[in-house]
Amino acid sequence: MLARAGAARLIGTGLVGRMPQGMTSLATLLLVRQATDSYAAAGAAVGASALAAATCGPLLGRLVDRVGRRLVVGPAAVLQACAFIALALAARAHLGAAVLVACAALVGASVPPIAPVVRALFGELYERHAVRETAYAIEAISQETIWIVGPLAATLAVTLVSAEFAMAMLAAVVLAGSLLFMTSPLLGLGDQHGLLAHEGGSALASVDLRWLLIPVSLMGVALGGVEVGIPSLALHEHSRAATGYLLALWSLGSMLGGITYSRARSGAPLGSRYAALLALNCVSIVPLTLAGSLGVAAIASLIAGLAIAPALSCMNSLVGHVVIPGSEHEAFGWTLSGLVAGVAGGSALAGFLIAPAGVHAPFGLALAAAGLAAVGAVRFRGRFGAEAGENA
Numbered sequence: 001m002l003a004r005a006g007a008a009r010l011i012g013t014g015l016v017g018r019m020p021q022g023m024t025s026l027a028t029l030l031l032v033r034q035a036t037d038s039y040a041a042a043g044a045a046v047g048a049s050a051l052a053a054a055t056c057g058p059l060l061g062r063l064v065d066r067v068g069r070r071l072v073v074g075p076a077a078v079l080q081a082c083a084f085i086a087l088a089l090a091a092r093a094h095l096g097a098a099v100l101v102a103c104a105a106l107v108g109a110s111v112p113p114i115a116p117v118v119r120a121l122f123g124e125l126y127e128r129h130a131v132r133e134t135a136y137a138i139e140a141i142s143q144e145t146i147w148i149v150g151p152l153a154a155t156l157a158v159t160l161v162s163a164e165f166a167m168a169m170l171a172a173v174v175l176a177g178s179l180l181f182m183t184s185p186l187l188g189l190g191d192q193h194g195l196l197a198h199e200g201g202s203a204l205a206s207v208d209l210r211w212l213l214i215p216v217s218l219m220g221v222a223l224g225g226v227e228v229g230i231p232s233l234a235l236h237e238h239s240r241a242a243t244g245y246l247l248a249l250w251s252l253g254s255m256l257g258g259i260t261y262s263r264a265r266s267g268a269p270l271g272s273r274y275a276a277l278l279a280l281n282c283v284s285i286v287p288l289t290l291a292g293s294l295g296v297a298a299i300a301s302l303i304a305g306l307a308i309a310p311a312l313s314c315m316n317s318l319v320g321h322v323v324i325p326g327s328e329h330e331a332f333g334w335t336l337s338g339l340v341a342g343v344a345g346g347s348a349l350a351g352f353l354i355a356p357a358g359v360h361a362p363f364g365l366a367l368a369a370a371g372l373a374a375v376g377a378v379r380f381r382g383r384f385g386a387e388a389g390e391n392a
Contacts, residue, residue: 006186007125007135013184014118015142017077017177020170022150024049024107027170028087030154031163032100035091044097045104047344052108054341060113061333062202064120065326069187073112077178080110081171088167112178115143116332117187123320123328124189133270136316137262140309144251144258152244203331208322211379213338215278216315218373220342222285222366226250226304227343228350229288229362230297236359237294246294246301253305261310270321271380274314278377281307282370288363321384342369 025046033042064072087103118139126132157166181187204210230250234242268276284307287300315335323331346369350362357364 006184010118010121010181010184010186011139011142013177013181014114014139015145017073017112017114017174017181018143018146019150019153019177020080020174021111022146022148023154023166023170023173026151027154027158027163027166028104028107030158031087031091031167032097032104034163035094035100036097038097041097041100045101047348048101048105049108050340050344052105053111054108054337054344056109057111057113057116057337057340058203058330058333060111061116061330062327064113064117064329069117069329070182073114073117073178073187074182076110076112077174080107080112081175083107083110084167084171084174088164091167092164112174112181113329113333114178114181115336116329119316119319119332120328121186121189122316125186129270129317132320133313133317134262137258137309137313140313140316141255141258141262143312144255144309148248148251151247203324203327203334205327206322206324206331208380209319209331209334211376212315212318212322213334215274215373215376216335217338217342218369218376219278219281219311220339220344221346221349221369222281222342222373223308223339224343224346224348225350225362225366225369226285226288228347228354229359229366230301232354232359232362233288233291233297234294237297239294242294242297246297249298249301250305253302254308255305256302257306258309258313261313269382269384270314270317271377271383274311274318275374275377275381277307277311277314278370278374281311282367282374285363285367285370289360289367291360318380318384 028049029042029046032045033039036042060072060076083103083106087100087107090099090103119136122132122135122139126135153169154166157169227247230246231243234246284304287303288297291297291300316332319331319335320328346365350365353361353365
């Protein structure tokens with residue numbers, strides 16, 4: 001798959017361009033908390049950024065379908081860099097929570113649509129279904145490095161220098177990373193074809209895409225529950241430092257699962273695999289609901305991540321089958337937004353449940369959401385078999 005000229009460069013530069021996504025939430029939280037002395041304001045800023053990203057992601061994807069990749073990615077990167085600087089200056093000037101929340105929302109609204117571009121390009125680069133799905137698996141595995149390296153880099157920048165410096169660093173990374181990404185010659189592949197094929201309709205005209213957003217969003221809720229549950233469990237065990245390595249083990253589990261899936265997929269229809277992987281994701285969360293010590297939590301966190309990258313890889317392959325030609329970038333924007341919105345909602349609900357129901361409540365929420373996601377994917381069982389996939 002990586003033997004295709006420019007493929008490794010596309011994935012590598014895309015990873016650099018998306019690195020701020022793994023740093024932004026924590027850096028924003030620490031900056032706004034420092035500037036306002038309020039966790040409520042900090043949480044509102046992070047939530048506003050996530051909501052704006054979920055809302056504007058499909059719109060940016062649709063714009064890519066209409067005008068081309070570079071004409072959207074470049075301006076979005078410049079706008080987001082300006083938003084990072086504005087947020088840092090507003091915090092330094094102590095302009096108040098409302099201004100900081102507005103700046104954070106602008107940061108979220110201007111995320112360069114690099115992920116939808118990469119995923120849509122895989123449909124142009126690889127005609128064979130098996131090769132294309134391997135590409136999605138590799139992309140899902142590499143994406144985990146964002147969630148491992150990003151928070152660590154943000155923490156180091158804030159601790160060693162300042163929160164304002166972290167924002168300036170994010171502005172530099174999004175500009176440099178997006179510029180590197182736009183130098184890929186593959187970005188021009190199929191652009192003209194996409195513009196001619198697009199007739200102005202929305203990607204949501206696809207009934208299957210609308211149905212797919214249900215399990216995608218529910219999986220996001222499950223991820224959000226685990227994302228909040230792991231730190232709460234670590235704090236309950238009086239070990240703030242354990243939060244980092246437990247979250248890293250969760251991401252490592254996802255990477256290991258993705259590597260295994262990319263090497264040993266079954267011949268079952270794509271839709272059946274997706275439903276099975278979501279069911280496996282549900283089962284893999286069970287050990288976290290029973291974890292009573294950090295040692296058990298470490299093993300449980302690794303297990304809980306095993307089905308994530310495979311499920312995301314399978315989801316992206318499904319999008320390629322159900323999308324309306326000419327609306328690929330918008331379609332991938334919708335699934336990404338559904339996932340982000342689910343994570344935001346799951347995180348908020350999980351945080352609310354801890355006080356009345358205990359530190360394991362977020363994992364109960366994640367388990368329920370993951371189970372509902374598996375049920376929601378039943379519609380796709382038995383669909384998109386290997387023969388159909390090869391002809392797609």
